[in-house]
Amino acid sequence: MRVGAYGSETRCTYGVLGDATNLAARLMSSAAPGQILTTQAVAHEIQSLYGLEELGLRTFKGKTEPQPVYNVTLRQMQPAAHFQAEPATPLVGRTEELAKIEALMTQVAERQTGYILRIVGEAGVGKSLLAATVAQAAPAHGLLPVIGACQSINRDTAWFPIRQMARALLRLPAAQQGLTTAEQQVQIEQLTELIEWMNPEWLLRLPLLGDLLGLPIPDNSTTAAFDAQLRREALIALALEILQTRARAQPLLLLIEDAHWMDEASQAILLALGRVISDAPILLMLVQRPPTPDNERFLSEVANLPHQTPLPLIELAPEGVAALVANRLGSDNISPLALALVQALAQGNPFYTEELLDALQDAERLLPFRGGWTLSHDLINHLQKRRAA
Numbered sequence: 001m002r003v004g005a006y007g008s009e010t011r012c013t014y015g016v017l018g019d020a021t022n023l024a025a026r027l028m029s030s031a032a033p034g035q036i037l038t039t040q041a042v043a044h045e046i047q048s049l050y051g052l053e054e055l056g057l058r059t060f061k062g063k064t065e066p067q068p069v070y071n072v073t074l075r076q077m078q079p080a081a082h083f084q085a086e087p088a089t090p091l092v093g094r095t096e097e098l099a100k101i102e103a104l105m106t107q108v109a110e111r112q113t114g115y116i117l118r119i120v121g122e123a124g125v126g127k128s129l130l131a132a133t134v135a136q137a138a139p140a141h142g143l144l145p146v147i148g149a150c151q152s153i154n155r156d157t158a159w160f161p162i163r164q165m166a167r168a169l170l171r172l173p174a175a176q177q178g179l180t181t182a183e184q185q186v187q188i189e190q191l192t193e194l195i196e197w198m199n200p201e202w203l204l205r206l207p208l209l210g211d212l213l214g215l216p217i218p219d220n221s222t223t224a225a226f227d228a229q230l231r232r233e234a235l236i237a238l239a240l241e242i243l244q245t246r247a248r249a250q251p252l253l254l255l256i257e258d259a260h261w262m263d264e265a266s267q268a269i270l271l272a273l274g275r276v277i278s279d280a281p282i283l284l285m286l287v288q289r290p291p292t293p294d295n296e297r298f299l300s301e302v303a304n305l306p307h308q309t310p311l312p313l314i315e316l317a318p319e320g321v322a323a324l325v326a327n328r329l330g331s332d333n334i335s336p337l338a339l340a341l342v343q344a345l346a347q348g349n350p351f352y353t354e355e356l357l358d359a360l361q362d363a364e365r366l367l368p369f370r371g372g373w374t375l376s377h378d379l380i381n382h383l384q385k386r387r388a389a
Contacts, residue, residue, distance in 0.1 A: 036072035093320020109142035114277035116308030124351030150261035158265035251281035315348025333372025
């Protein structure tokens with residue numbers, strides 16, 4: 001594969017060239033309307049997140065051998081699953097920030113009062129890794145982590161992150177698409193039993209939860225009379241009651257990743273929770289990028305809520321980058337020139353640092369040497385010529 005700019009000095013564009021790009025185009029051309037086809041390699045990578053159907057071998061132009069093809073059938077609704085596992089990369093250079101968050105978790109659990117924390121930073125600065133580390137540490141501080149993740153492509157999908165969190169809190173499987181009628185009915189029965197156990201008075205409003213959870217719960221005479229506005233307001237009120245009840249049984253860490261992409265319906269319930277956050281032991285932690293024109297109004301409303309504080313993340317200090325490099329390479333024995341090059345190019349951005357190291361290794365420009373790592377001779381020569389010029 002070749003990724004980058006191509007063309008002339010006056011007319012240049014950016015693109016991806018290579019066998020995988022060509023095969024993707026063949027798959028797209030042969031897919032039916034609304035269908036997503038993919039290769040065996042991609043299917044292997046996404047099998048934990050999507051349902052897949054084997055379609056057998058197909059012949060494509062430019063390929064001498066038939067290729068295995070898979071149909072993507074449903075989303076498993078687990079975009080935040082990586083937060084529940086041990087972070088793949090150790091957290092470095094964030095000791096002070098992590099200490100502040102852990103102190104806040106302890107305060108929420110001990111004082112039985114809620115708080116909002118906003119982790120704010122540019123793309124690649126390490127917000128998600130910090131959040132994953134916090135989620136892993138939450139049980140030790142007495143908090144149950146409940147995670148929802150927003151996505152740019154689902155900004156128009158009502159309740160997208162809230163549905164993930166609600167299903168986890170109400171002990172329902174993450175996936176709700178592609179279920180048979182019988183499977184849906186089993187979930188509705190389980191939900192009814194749980195709601196009756198938590199508070200029988202909520203049963204009258206149970207059909208409202210069907211909107212939030214993606215379940216076909218029939219309306220009763222009360223909920224059938226609600227107009228759209230009253231239905232949303234009643235659902236938000238019920239969701240807050242359930243959240244506060246669950247939090248009093250065990251303090252909660254509600255973590256929303258990529259909050260800058262939150263859909264309008266989820267924004268409404270988050271703002272409503274923010275206004276009463278102090279009434280229950282809930283730490284609402286939002287992971288977000290700085291505001292842009294399309295989300296500035298919502299993020300400003302969140303910033304003006306009581307009982308909240310921002311935690312800005314900036315680029316790593318040089319010693320933090322050095323620690324990240326050592327972790328990534330499995331050795332702190334790296335040549336000063338190689339480390340200086342990474343520091344200069346990545347500018348303290350953790351994501352760029354890791355990608356740069358991978359790229360240098362793949363291109364054989366960063367090589368193992370006597371138990372450590374050093375730059376290749378050709379790259380050193382290139383740098384010397386650039387400096388001389």
